[in-house]
Amino acid sequence: MIEFKRLQKVIDGNTVIAVDRLKVKEGEIVALVGPAGSGKRVLMDLFLGHAQPTAGTIRVAGVDPGRERELFSLRVGVLFAEDALYSRQSAYANLLFHCRVRGLPPNRAHEILAKVGLADHRDSRTSDLPSGLARRLAFGRAILHDPEVLLLHEPFARCDEATIHLMGGLIRQMADEEKSILVLADDSANLGGLCDRIFALNQGRLVEAYAPQADEQADLPFKIPAKLEGSVALVNPVEIFFADAEEGKAYLNTAEGRLPTRFTLSELEARLSRRGFFRAHRGYLVNLQHIREIIPFTRNSFSLRLDDEAGTLIPLSKSAAAELRELLDY
Numbered sequence: 001m002i003e004f005k006r007l008q009k010v011i012d013g014n015t016v017i018a019v020d021r022l023k024v025k026e027g028e029i030v031a032l033v034g035p036a037g038s039g040k041r042v043l044m045d046l047f048l049g050h051a052q053p054t055a056g057t058i059r060v061a062g063v064d065p066g067r068e069r070e071l072f073s074l075r076v077g078v079l080f081a082e083d084a085l086y087s088r089q090s091a092y093a094n095l096l097f098h099c100r101v102r103g104l105p106p107n108r109a110h111e112i113l114a115k116v117g118l119a120d121h122r123d124s125r126t127s128d129l130p131s132g133l134a135r136r137l138a139f140g141r142a143i144l145h146d147p148e149v150l151l152l153h154e155p156f157a158r159c160d161e162a163t164i165h166l167m168g169g170l171i172r173q174m175a176d177e178e179k180s181i182l183v184l185a186d187d188s189a190n191l192g193g194l195c196d197r198i199f200a201l202n203q204g205r206l207v208e209a210y211a212p213q214a215d216e217q218a219d220l221p222f223k224i225p226a227k228l229e230g231s232v233a234l235v236n237p238v239e240i241f242f243a244d245a246e247e248g249k250a251y252l253n254t255a256e257g258r259l260p261t262r263f264t265l266s267e268l269e270a271r272l273s274r275r276g277f278f279r280a281h282r283g284y285l286v287n288l289q290h291i292r293e294i295i296p297f298t299r300n301s302f303s304l305r306l307d308d309e310a311g312t313l314i315p316l317s318k319s320a321a322a323e324l325r326e327l328l329d330y
Contacts (some may be wrong), residue, residue: 001025001180002047002149007056009042009204016042017053017204018307020328024180029171031183031191034201040153040184042204047151047182048078061149061180077147081154083138087127091118091137094126095144102145112140117166132163139167143174150174150181156190168194202238205289207276224271226252226259233259237275241308243268243285250285255308278324280304281315294324 002024009017017039024030034040045051046058049065049072058065061075086094095109113119116136126134135158142150155171156164171194175181185191188198200207223234239254245265252259261268269277269285280286292307294316302316316324 001062002030002060002182004046004053004058005056007046007058008054009046009051010054011042015204017046019056019204019206022199022206024182026178026180027175028197029175029181029183029195031185031188031195031198032201032206033185033188033191033198035186038201039204040186040201043201044151044153044184060151061147074145075148077142077145077150079139079142079150079152079155081157083134085126085134085137085141088125090123090125091129092122094137095141098141098144104145108144112144115143115170116140130160131158132160135159136163136167139170143170148179150179152181152183154185155183156185164190200236200238202236202289205238207238207287207289224252224261224263224268226261228259235259237272237277237287238289240272240277240287241290241306241312242280242287242314243272243277245283253308253312278320278327280320280324281317284314286314288328294321294330 003022004019005021007017007019008015032040032043042051046053047060047065049067049069052066060072063071063075065072086097089097091113092109095112096106099106099109110119113122116139118133118136118140121129121133126137129137139155142152150171152171155167159167168190171181183191183195191198223236224240226233226235235252235254241253243250243252243265245251248264250261250263250265250268252261263271265283265285269279272285276288277285278288286304286306290306290308291304292311293305295303295305295313297303300318302318302321304314304316306312306314
């Protein structure tokens with residue numbers, strides 16, 4: 001299992017990671033998806049124990065990655081974005097080296113070569129392998145010791161269709177064996193049919209994007225259209241701090257400003273309820289990932305302070321406050 005709670009990482013005074021909770025259970029495949037700069041590399045450093053969280057806890061396969069290095073190595077398999085292979089050695093020699101390091105029998109290297117479809121390339125120098133086959137070898141190294149947990153960074157980078165199909169099948173098979181698998185990727189390409197849950201990662205914050213199996217039956221757009229002069233902007237939900245209503249129409253409040261939509265607030269809520277948005281008040285729909293604090297003013301009066309530059313305060317109705325307390329368990 002992979003689990004972190006109230007995770008925060010501050011670098012040079014900036015909060016680059018702020019995630020309240022995430023759990024990847026045994027037998028589950030979860031992806032965190034976001035472009036360069038979204039926080040994936042910082043998260044990977046935290047998962048590997050290369051960096052310590054400023055606050056909160058991380059457990060990967062039941063261990064603290066930064067303090068229990070030997071146990072982490074035994075229980076966790078890691079596929080990095082780069083293949084990091086010994087280019088002058090053969091495919092077999094690459095795996096044999098890691099077998100010796102881990103105290104595994106040499107035959108394990110043969111087993112893995114066959115599993116990733118490289119038995120016929122046993123003696124090929126790694127530098128001569130096509131990029132897709134080199135990726136298979138790197139994946140084979142990650143699963144060499146039959147780990148309990150897999151951390152996969154851009155698993156399908158530089159892969160051909162045959163390799164994507166083969167590796168996807170192996171990843172699903174490992175999940176069926178009750179292993180926990182976390183994928184970090186720039187986008188959701190090739191992940192929809194593989195993952196149980198996919199989260200969007202934006203500025204170090206997670207938004208539950210969708211459960212792909214459920215999404216196959218849904219006809220809801222991932223981006224929200226907003227009207228601009230002479231064009232239509234397509235807004236990613238993670239960029240929306242909150243939405244409010246004026247004269248029956250909803251407006252999206254983002255770092256770029258207040259953008260008008262053609263939707264009512266209720267119509268917008270239907271599109272965003274699965275994206276981590278909450279109706280705080282009859283006139284406000286709030287992105288839960290951007291709430292900094294909940295402020296009680298009186299027994300029946302509350303506000304939400306957002307983490308935007310202005311520290312915007314959003315009214316929270318009494319009934320919504322009770323619902324939010326149950327939802328967030330605070």
